[in-house]
Amino acid sequence: MKTCLIVDDSRMIRRVAGRIVKDLGFETEDAENGEEALDKCRIELPDAVLLDWKMPVMDGFAFLKALRKLPNGDKPTVVFCTSERDINHIVDALSAGANEYIMKPFDSDIIESKFALAGLV
Template identity: 45%
Template sequence: MKRGLIVDDSAVIRNIAGRILELLNFSSSEAENGAKALELCARSMPDVILLDWRLHGTETREFLRALRGLPGGGEPRIIYCATENDPLAISRALRAGADDFLLKPFDHRAIQEKFEENGLIG
């Protein structure tokens, strides 16, 4: 079973995304900030990370660079989740190591399509 990590300061978003991942046959874990997410990734690298656009205590680009520097950190597909369509912020996240982006609020269909586009599901 593939594994996903949801990194978001909102418990509601983490809960919704976790349920969607389960429907897509992924196990999931959650982190409310970048430090906790890096700790989880260092223990067991997920297949995909849904990454909030603002992380408390860690700038998103710093998190991406730190993650990509971990052993196996180049493997997970990272979907950057933004609340607004800010081309500059999205391009910065993509240059820092995100693979794709998804606008919030998202639903099952939006995540499924992103996962299909990124080769995570068939």
């Protein structure tokens, strides 16, 4: 079964996104900031990462750059899921290695379509 790491400082977002991703056939794990997520990735890389941008300790952008430097860190498909709407943020995220970008608020159709575009489902 494919795995997805959901990284967001909001417990509610992690819970809602987790239900949606589980319905898509993934096992899920979550982290409340980039540092915690990076620690989990050092142990075992997920197939996918659903990633928020603004978080305490380590934000999503810093996490993405660090993830891509890990051995096989290019393998997980990273989908930013954030309220950041500035085009420069989107360009920066995609340039740093994000595969897709979702704007909050999201629903199951949006996540499913972005995961499909990224080749996850």
